[in-house]
Structure formats: structure tokens, C-alpha cells
Amino acid sequence: xxxxxxxxxxxxxxxxxxxxxxxxxxxxxxxxxxxxxxxxxxxxxxxxxxxxxxxxxxxxxxxxxxxxxxxxxxxxxxxxxxxxxxxxxxxxxxxxxxxxxxxxxxxxxxxxxxxxxxxxxxxxxxxxxxxxxxxxxxxxxxxxxxxxxxxxxxxxxxxxxxxxxxxxxxxxxxxxxxxxxxxxxxxxxxxxxxxxxxxxxxxxxxxxxxxxxxxxxxxxxxx
Amino acid sequence: xxxxxxxxxxxxxxxxxxxxxxxxxxxxxxxxxxxxxxxxxxxxxxxxxxxxxxxxxxxxxxxxxxxxxxxxxxxxxxxxxxxxxxxxxxxxxxxxxxxxxxxxxxxxxxxxxxxxxxxxxxxxxxxxxxxxxxxxxxxxxxxxxxxxxxxxxxxxxxxxxxxxxxxxxxxxxxxxxxxxxxxxxxxxxxxxxxxxxxxxxxxxxxxxxxxxxxxxxxxxxxx
Numbered sequence: 001x002x003x004x005x006x007x008x009x010x011x012x013x014x015x016x017x018x019x020x021x022x023x024x025x026x027x028x029x030x031x032x033x034x035x036x037x038x039x040x041x042x043x044x045x046x047x048x049x050x051x052x053x054x055x056x057x058x059x060x061x062x063x064x065x066x067x068x069x070x071x072x073x074x075x076x077x078x079x080x081x082x083x084x085x086x087x088x089x090x091x092x093x094x095x096x097x098x099x100x101x102x103x104x105x106x107x108x109x110x111x112x113x114x115x116x117x118x119x120x121x122x123x124x125x126x127x128x129x130x131x132x133x134x135x136x137x138x139x140x141x142x143x144x145x146x147x148x149x150x151x152x153x154x155x156x157x158x159x160x161x162x163x164x165x166x167x168x169x170x171x172x173x174x175x176x177x178x179x180x181x182x183x184x185x186x187x188x189x190x191x192x193x194x195x196x197x198x199x200x201x202x203x204x205x206x207x208x209x210x211x212x213x214x215x216x217x218x219x220x221x222x223x
Numbered sequence: 224x225x226x227x228x229x230x231x232x233x234x235x236x237x238x239x240x241x242x243x244x245x246x247x248x249x250x251x252x253x254x255x256x257x258x259x260x261x262x263x264x265x266x267x268x269x270x271x272x273x274x275x276x277x278x279x280x281x282x283x284x285x286x287x288x289x290x291x292x293x294x295x296x297x298x299x300x301x302x303x304x305x306x307x308x309x310x311x312x313x314x315x316x317x318x319x320x321x322x323x324x325x326x327x328x329x330x331x332x333x334x335x336x337x338x339x340x341x342x343x344x345x346x347x348x349x350x351x352x353x354x355x356x357x358x359x360x361x362x363x364x365x366x367x368x369x370x371x372x373x374x375x376x377x378x379x380x381x382x383x384x385x386x387x388x389x390x391x392x393x394x395x396x397x398x399x400x401x402x403x404x405x406x407x408x409x410x411x412x413x414x415x416x417x418x419x420x421x422x423x424x425x426x427x428x429x430x431x432x433x434x435x436x437x438x439x440x441x442x443x444x445x446x
Contacts (some may be wrong), residue, residue: 086432104327197431211311
């Protein structure tokens with residue numbers, strides 16, 4: 001079913017809701033694999049530490065309602081969530097920067113399960129240009145504009161050294177890329193009509209170190 | 224300098240501040256590599272799209288103040304931020320789950336630059352137990368408790384199929400792991416004294432797909 005058939009306005013969806021939907025999906029997939037037929041919002045709430053009313057509200061954005069006393073049907077809800085989150089469709093993407101993080105992403109077959117298909121990578125390092133990781137070829141970044149023009153790929157994953165992140169992003173935007181998934185810690189600027197998604201695994205690492213340090217300091221203070 | 228020497232209370236640090244600090248660091252490192260001596264908060268603000276007063280406030284948590292009309296000294300600030308964020312020290316970690324995502328993390332030398340050193344991986348797949356990725360050996364998960372007991376490693380990275388995420392986390396906690404970096408979309412539960420850091424790259428992917436879809440719908444509506 002399309003968004004308009006479901007009467008869904010994506011721009012109205014709050015980001016926290018969007019961030020919780022994949023949690024529900026993971027839990028539902030597990031129940032589905034165990035052939036559970038129904039699940040209540042209370043059950044999801046208990047398992048995921050989210051308020052039951054919040055879950056009902058989140059799912060209502062997808063125009064999905066549970067049945068009184070029975071709850072949600074596991075299999076249809078799993079399917080609806082997978083489709084809504086865009087994990088069912090195949091999204092072709094280019095990878096820019098096939099260094100350590102980039103080639104790790106090329107090897108992560110997990111991305112494919114979530115609908116992301118890396119069709120080619122681009123780099124400036126002559127030692128890797130012309131080679132491949134798995135079945136994914138690595139081209140010269142200089143060839144990007146001409147290759148992109150004929151392909152119509154909409155997504156580019158940026159995994160270059162952060163010093164070159166903005167310059168690379170500018171090239172991508174000029175070549176009509178519609179969405180950039182930025183893995184560098186550099187805050188890229190893009191025009192308003194281009195989607196920018198930042199993933200900062202190193203920021204998460206800093207958060208974890210900080211909580212660990214806070215725990216240690218806390219213990220020392222209460223000694 | 225230690226936290227107490229700097230009079231820093233880590234538990235008081237707001238998460239948004241902690242998330243912004245690595246952005247400042249990336250920008251400062253770039254300036255440092257160009258041998259720039261000073262940077263003003265206005266300059267950082269303009270480049271990173273963050274309010275100048277917010278930057279001054281964020282850095283004041285580290286008890287770092289800029290000089291009037293000159294700004295911050297680039298090199299010392301870069302060093303202070305690197306140290307504060309825990310990227311300078313070496314944190315040993317175990318990886319649980321050496322599948323596609325897990326082995327990608329083992330190959331990502333980028334983590335090492337941010338202080339994270341994966342010393343060993345654990346898995347249940349007999350085909351990979353006993354092998355290694357790079358220099359990192361893969362052991363049988365059943366050996367985890369005994370190996371962990373003698374090592375004193377504090378951090379475990381969880382990259383197992385989400386169905387087993389909670390079970391694995393329980394084992395880790397029982398074996399005295401102090402911090403879990405969870406790469407699965409499953410909401411793990413841990414005791415309060417254990418640090419849990421979630422990194423959901425697939426949630427970010429869902430956010431990106433949604434923004435792309437919203438852009439398309441928006442264009443269609445205004446036609």
C-alpha cells in the first residue's frame with residue numbers, strides 16, 4: 001500500500017517515533033519467527049521499556065490500530081512496518097571513500113537486508129581504484145559526475161576523511177544526488193532539497209566513554 | 224589533566240553537548256592540520272551551523288574559555304577535547320558476533336583512532352571459531368566467561384542477530400562487563416550500574432528513507 005492509500009503524511013512524523021519504529025520491528029520479527037499471532041501494546045511496552053500509550057500513538061501514525069483485548073496481529077504489523085520504513089524496497093547507493101570504514105560498509109551485508117544496495121564505490125587512492133570489494137567495483141572519484149549522470153542513483157554514502165567531507169558533498173550535490181548518508185564527524189552543509197542523514201558512531205563512542213567515566217567518578221565519590 | 228583537576232562533573236553534561244563536542248573536534252583537527260593558531264566561536268558557529276553562544280556554553284563545561292577578540296587556541300583545544308572525549312586512551316573491548324557487521328567493525332581501523340581496541344571476538348558459528356580477522360582472534364562464545372574473568376576487559380560490542388541480543392547481554396553482565404555497545408536494533412535491558420550505548424545505523428537509514436519519501440510526496444503535492 002502506498003502512503004496516500006494509507007493516508008500517511010511523512011513530513012508530520014516526529015523523529016522520536018521514527019526512531020522507535022525499528023525497535024518495534026525487531027521485536028515483532030522475533031515474535032513472528034516464533035509464529036506468535038498476536039501481541040498487545042502492553043507486552044511490547046514491557047519488553048522495550050516504552051510507554052504502552054506511546055506505542056499505540058506511534059503506530060497510529062501508520063493508521064494501524066490494535067484490537068481490544070487481542071492487540072496487534074504480529075505478521076501483518078511486521079509487514080506493514082518493514083514496508084513503511086523503506087526496508088522492503090531496493091535503494092541503490094554509491095559509496096564515496098573505500099578506506100577502512102567504507103570498505104567495512106561494503107562488506108556489511110546487513111545493509112542489504114534493510115534495502116540498501118551499494119552498486120559502486122569511488123575513491124582517490126590509485127592503489128585501490130580498479131579493484132573491488134566483494135562484487136562492488138571501486139572507481140576513480142573523478143569519474144563520479146559522468147557515471148552518476150547515466151545511472152540516476154539517488155543516495156551517496158560519505159565515508160571519506162572528514163577534511164574532504166564538504167568538498168565531496170558539494171560534488172555529489174552538483175551531480176544531482178538526492179540524499180547523503182554522512183558517516184564523517186564533519187557537519188556537512190547541503191541545499192534544503194537534499195536529504196542529509198548523519199551517523200556518528202564515534203559520537204556514540206564518546207557518549208559511552210563518558211558514561212563509564214561518570215560511573216567511576218560516582219563510585220569514588222560515594223566511597 | 225584528570226576530571227577532578229579540571230573540576231568537571233561528567234554526570235552533569237547534557238547529552239546534546241556531548242554529541243556536539245566531536246563535531247567541534249573534527250573541525251578543530253582540520254584547522255590544526257592547516258596550522259591555524261586561533262579560532263573564534265563565531266567562526267566555528269558559522270561553519271557548523273551551531274549558535275556561537277551554545278559553543279561557548281558547551282566548551283565551558285570543560286572549563287575552557289576563549290580569549291576576548293582572539294578566540295580559542297586551536298592546538299590546546301584540540302588536545303583537551305580529544306582527551307576529554309576519551310579518544311586518547313586505549314579502551315580494550317570484546318566483540319560479540321563476528322558476522323557481517325561484526326567483522327566489518329573488526330576491520331574498521333577507524334575505531335582505533337578513537338581509542339577503541341578490539342582484542343578478541345566471540346561467536347557461536349563453528350566455521351569461524353578459531354579463525355581471525357586481521358590480528359583479532361575469534362573464540363567460541365561458550366569460552367567468554369572464563370576468558371573475560373582473567374582479562375578484566377570492561378567493554379563489549381554486541382553485533383549478534385537481534386533475537387539473541389538479550390541473552391548475550393545477560394551473559395556479558397554476569398561476566399562483569401561494565402559497558403555494552405549495542406549495534407542491534409533490539410532494546411537490551413541491563414542493570415543500572417552497567418553502561419548501555421545503542422547505535423542503530425538501520426534507524427538512521429529509516430530516517431533517511433523517510434525524509435526522501437517526504438520530499439517526493441511534497442513535490443507531488445505542489446505540482
